[in-house]
Amino acid sequence: MIIRGRTVVTMHGAPIDNGAVAVSGNRIVEVGRFDDIKKRNTGNIVDLGQHALLPGLINAHCHLDYTCLRGKISQQKSFTDWIRAINAEKSNLSSKDFLGSINDGFEEAKRFGTTTIANLTAFPELISQVQPPIRTCWFVELIDIRAPERTNELVESAIESLGKARPEPVLPVTPKPGEGGSGVEGGAPWGLAPHALFTASKDLFRRCEEVAQQEHILLTTHLAESREEMEMFRDASGPLYEFIKSIGRPMDDCRRNTPLELFLGALSPRRASSGRALPQWIVAHLNELTESDFDLLKESNSKFHVVHCPGSHNYFGHSPFAFDRLRSFGFNICLGTDSLASNENLSLFAEMRALQKKFPRVSAEEIFQMVTVNPARALRQENALGQIRPGFRADLIAVPCSSPTEVFEEIIAFDEPVSWSMMNGQVCND
Numbered sequence: 001m002i003i004r005g006r007t008v009v010t011m012h013g014a015p016i017d018n019g020a021v022a023v024s025g026n027r028i029v030e031v032g033r034f035d036d037i038k039k040r041n042t043g044n045i046v047d048l049g050q051h052a053l054l055p056g057l058i059n060a061h062c063h064l065d066y067t068c069l070r071g072k073i074s075q076q077k078s079f080t081d082w083i084r085a086i087n088a089e090k091s092n093l094s095s096k097d098f099l100g101s102i103n104d105g106f107e108e109a110k111r112f113g114t115t116t117i118a119n120l121t122a123f124p125e126l127i128s129q130v131q132p133p134i135r136t137c138w139f140v141e142l143i144d145i146r147a148p149e150r151t152n153e154l155v156e157s158a159i160e161s162l163g164k165a166r167p168e169p170v171l172p173v174t175p176k177p178g179e180g181g182s183g184v185e186g187g188a189p190w191g192l193a194p195h196a197l198f199t200a201s202k203d204l205f206r207r208c209e210e211v212a213q214q215e216h217i218l219l220t221t222h223l224a225e226s227r228e229e230m231e232m233f234r235d236a237s238g239p240l241y242e243f244i245k246s247i248g249r250p251m252d253d254c255r256r257n258t259p260l261e262l263f264l265g266a267l268s269p270r271r272a273s274s275g276r277a278l279p280q281w282i283v284a285h286l287n288e289l290t291e292s293d294f295d296l297l298k299e300s301n302s303k304f305h306v307v308h309c310p311g312s313h314n315y316f317g318h319s320p321f322a323f324d325r326l327r328s329f330g331f332n333i334c335l336g337t338d339s340l341a342s343n344e345n346l347s348l349f350a351e352m353r354a355l356q357k358k359f360p361r362v363s364a365e366e367i368f369q370m371v372t373v374n375p376a377r378a379l380r381q382e383n384a385l386g387q388i389r390p391g392f393r394a395d396l397i398a399v400p401c402s403s404p405t406e407v408f409e410e411i412i413a414f415d416e417p418v419s420w421s422m423m424n425g426q427v428c429n430d
């Protein structure tokens with residue numbers, strides 16, 4: 001099949017005017033000018049007219065479990081109050097509700113052009129009952145604050161759920177060996193998500209990291225999200241400190257350490273610079289950082305990936321995200337929607353706009369990288385996803401394009417459901 005567009009945004013070199021992509025099976029075979037592609041390839045021609053053809057979008061942080069909580073939790077005075085509120089909402093929901101929520105979330109993400117999603121779930125037992133319509137990197141979210149003696153058991157059962165219950169993927173996510181690399185040898189991209197430093201013990205973080213090294217899986221966590229988290233660890237005070245203490249967590253690590261310092265120290269007795277596998281980690285948020293944290297980040301020669309969630313960030317009113325500094329230190333910054341318990345929708349176009357509003361000097365092209373090339377790298381799919389290149393997966397979307405010279409601006413301004421998309425070589429018609 002040959003798909004022609006007014007312009008093709010490959011994310012590997014400049015966009016190609018009057019471009020086309022040849023697709024065979026679930027792979028991109030060739031990309032270039034329509035006239036050349038037509039000569040060298042056979043098959044049906046799909047002409048998308050005045051549309052730009054783009055790589056499908058990649059959401060680097062999301063919790064589809066909570067899609068049904070859209071609009072249910074009003075903005076709270078404190079992050080801790082929000083945790084209380086979401087816990088109260090969750091206690092009214094059944095497995096069936098969560099299952100419906102996950103399925104609705106997938107459909108919404110897909111409607112807005114997302115073709116790959118890093119989805120954290122607190123209900124690994126539901127994974128086998130879901131048939132994701134898009135490429136999914138499942139992360140099992142782990143919390144051992146109420147049962148620290150069961151840490152290992154928790155990790156084992158998460159792995160079992162992912163291993164046993166993980167259905168034959170609707171869409172094969174990992175290329176077979178020698179078939180173009182995913183970077184994840186012998187395993188699909190799935191992972192473990194110790195929830196946060198205040199809900200997951202040091203042992204849980206350590207165990208997850210051991211498993212990740214053995215099984216070549218991904219790791220993600222929430223870090224330095226709120227002022228209250230900083231207050232808890234650095235000052236041993238504040239609402240989050242009191243709330244978490246009341247649950248029974250040992251609080252001896254709360255005093256004088258920032259969340260980042262604890263994270264860098266929690267996983268290994270050695271410091272970040274001594275070779276710990278930080279690139280395994282996809283760290284969500286990183287909103288609250290001190291000057292000494294910035295020094296640590298700057299010095300670290302081993303970098304984790306960072307996910308910024310602009311919509312959720314606005315909802316909570318966190319400290320400004322240090323985009324410029326993190327970027328200048330060489331961090332790979334990706335965008336995520338977070339859940340609908342703190343955001344309005346699952347559109348990465350909306351996230352790009354929210355970022356652009358706060359950082360108007362960042363080019364539209366660079367912003368688009370944060371939902372394509374950058375998250376592909378974080379998910380170790382940089383040789384398969386996030387670009388339109390021969391050998392890559394045929395995950396494509398199209399948006400209207402009236403001026404190829406301003407295609408990236410037009411992409412970011414696009415605020416409707418995507419009218420044409422292709423998932424793994426199949427045109428989606430709904």
Ligand SMILES: [Zn+2]
Pocket residue numbers: 061062063222284338339
């Ligand atoms: Zn989250």
